[in-house]
Amino acid sequence: xxxLVSMEELSLGDIENLLTRAAAFKNGEKATIDAGHFIVNMxxxxxxxxxxxxxxxxxxxxxxxxxxxxxxxxxxxxxxLYDTLLxxxxxxxxxxVVRHPDEKFYDELNDLDIAIISGGDGCGEHPSQCLLDLxxxxxxxxxxxxxxxxxxxxxxxxxxxxxxxRVLKRLGAEIxxxxxxxxxxxxxxxxxxxxxxxxxxQQVDVMMLLRVQHERHQNGAIGFQKxxxxxxxxxxxxxxxxxxxxxxxxxxxxxxxxxxxxDSLVESKQSRIVEQMxxxxxxxxxILETILNGKRKGAEKHVxx
Ligand code: CP
Numbered sequence: 001x002x003x004l005v006s007m008e009e010l011s012l013g014d015i016e017n018l019l020t021r022a023a024a025f026k027n028g029e030k031a032t033i034d035a036g037h038f039i040v041n042m043x044x045x046x047x048x049x050x051x052x053x054x055x056x057x058x059x060x061x062x063x064x065x066x067x068x069x070x071x072x073x074x075x076x077x078x079x080x081l082y083d084t085l086l087x088x089x090x091x092x093x094x095x096x097v098v099r100h101p102d103e104k105f106y107d108e109l110n111d112l113d114i115a116i117i118s119g120g121d122g123c124g125e126h127p128s129q130c131l132l133d134l135x136x137x138x139x140x141x142x143x144x145x146x147x148x149x150x151x152x153x154x155x156x157x158x159x160x161x162x163x164x165x166r167v168l169k170r171l172g173a174e175i176x177x178x179x180x181x182x183x184x185x186x187x188x189x190x191x192x193x194x195x196x197x198x199x200x201x202q203q204v205d206v207m208m209l210l211r212v213q214h215e216r217h218q219n220g221a222i223g224f225q226k227x228x229x230x231x232x233x234x235x236x237x238x239x240x241x242x243x244x245x246x247x248x249x250x251x252x253x254x255x256x257x258x259x260x261x262x263d264s265l266v267e268s269k270q271s272r273i274v275e276q277m278x279x280x281x282x283x284x285x286x287i288l289e290t291i292l293n294g295k296r297k298g299a300e301k302h303v304x305x
Contacts, residue, residue: 002115002284002295004287005106007127007167015167019135021286022279031061031285038093040066042084043119044100049277050128050251052117053239054097057284066093089114095291115291120159121284123216129252130163132283136276137206140248145172150200152178153233153260155208156185160252161210165191176200179233197233201242209235209251210258226259235261240270248272
């Protein structure tokens with residue numbers, strides 16, 4: 001295989017290998033790929049962190065990086081995602097990082113040889129964000145078994161929550177959910193327990209906050225005043241004082257300051273939000289190198305086997 005589209009396709013061994021390789025990159029290990037490999041970044045939804053940390057990772061590894069603007073491409077003439085990627089493949093591009101609003105957009109790309117790396121599929125999954133979150137947690141605590149992790153906020157619309165709840169449970173963490181009940185699908189209770197924000201703040205080792213995804217709510221209306229949401233479901237300064245001393249605060253970003261999290265806490269001592277962004281580069285280097293090596297070995301369908 002030659003893709004990273006869902007955490008469900010990775011074994012725990014695959015994940016361990018990626019995190020180990022990312023740690024090596026963070027410790028200064030140099031890239032190992034030859035020159036002349038082309039990669040394209042195709043973002044059909046806005047992005048800052050994912051887009052540019054993939055691009056930094058690609059350049060550090062020595063890829064030739066193509067940027068793709070859908071609005072200036074033949075997508076505007078009706079060309080499909082499949083045909084666009086078939087074109088990239090025909091040009092000799094070996095891998096594509098794709099963010100797309102359609103859940104499981106990659107299902108229609110199975111017949112292509114170009115490696116697909118998802119930068120997020122609608123409300124589906126965000127595997128590279130998930131891996132960088134795992135890296136950040138492991139960096140802090142060393143392992144996952146028995147760790148108490150709260151996933152709090154707009155869970156229903158979050159691809160980060162979707163990826164993280166499943167894989168963290170597989171890794172032996174205890175998952176707790178908090179946030180508005182109307183943004184919570186009870187099917188998620190298969191992975192953890194629902195708590196109030198106060199209860200979660202007192203109990204957990206990792207407080208993982210989620211962005212209120214205005215763009216995925218009907219007409220952008222979330223049904224809460226900003227201050228009301230912050231008081232009821234956000235990490236307020238008062239709630240942050242309930243956290244264990246060694247607990248960490250995470251957020252995939254972008255952050256709605258004073259909504260999910262008090263402005264003063266974003267860069268606080270317990271916050272790992274900036275570190276998550278830094279770690280994203282090393283984790284994405286590990287993903288790209290692993291995929292390219294898998295392609296080189298002629299692996300079929302799953303590069304992490
Ligand atoms: N965390 C994340 O996916 O951020 P971007 O939307 O800026 O890529």
